[in-house]
Amino acid sequence: METCEMCGMPIKGRPYKAVVDGAEMILCQRCYNKLVKSGRATPVYERKVVQVKKKVERFEGQLELQEGFGEIVKKGRESRGWTQQTLAQKLRISESMLKKIEQEKMKPSINLAKKIEQLLKVRILQPVEYEEMEEGPFHDKVTFGDVVVIRRDED
Ligand SMILES: [Zn+2]
Incomplete structure (x- = not known):
């Protein structure tokens, strides 16, 4: 199980990726929401472009x-x-x-x-x-907070 790089707690459920103070971090949902809300973190969007x-x-x-x-x-x-x-x-x-x-x-x-x-x-x-016709970046179609998906084989 991955741990949150902010609070150190094991991440239950889905990990969230965000840029915090310039560094990309893997966060639990709680930290992610808190940091994004306060403006300290910028969500990292998966740039998965749906094929035309x-x-x-x-x-x-x-x-x-x-x-x-x-x-x-x-x-x-x-x-x-x-x-x-x-x-x-x-x-x-x-x-x-x-x-x-x-x-x-x-x-x-x-x-x-x-x-x-x-x-x-x-x-x-x-x-x-x-x-x-369907085109455009993937993240246009999902709601905020839902966009960060980490593939485990990336790390
Ligand atoms: Zn956390």
């Missing part, structure tokens, strides 16, 4: 609206010389709803978007791409 994890997965069949879908709908409609009323009628939706879709104030359902694509021969849907 980038995961991109494609889910076949899952679709989402493309960015700028409103503009695509508008241009597709105009290139056919259709008014909003005409297209709305073909889609069996209200003109105001189509207006909102073109202004991207409203997102059409996937089914409606598919109908729009068929009618206008445009593409406003794209496969969903999930992107998950």
Whole structure:
């Protein structure tokens, strides 16, 4: 069992590492808390950087609206010389709803978007791409007092 370099007592539980008066010391929790609180000790953070994890997965069949879908709908409609009323009628939706879709104030359902694509021969849907990213120093994610971990093979 390790002993606290401050009070000399055996460390029960987890040892804490901190810089006390310029020197790195292994402390019991009690001394650690006391010294850090008083400002005499600076915690030593384990600089374990979580590896950047980038995961991109494609889910076949899952679709989402493309960015700028409103503009695509508008241009597709105009290139056919259709008014909003005409297209709305073909889609069996209200003109105001189509207006909102073109202004991207409203997102059409996937089914409606598919109908729009068929009618206008445009593409406003794209496969969903999930992107998950995790990065940054380990100590950003743990709470104060919890950050000091000593590996016994270090000493
Ligand atoms: Zn101690």
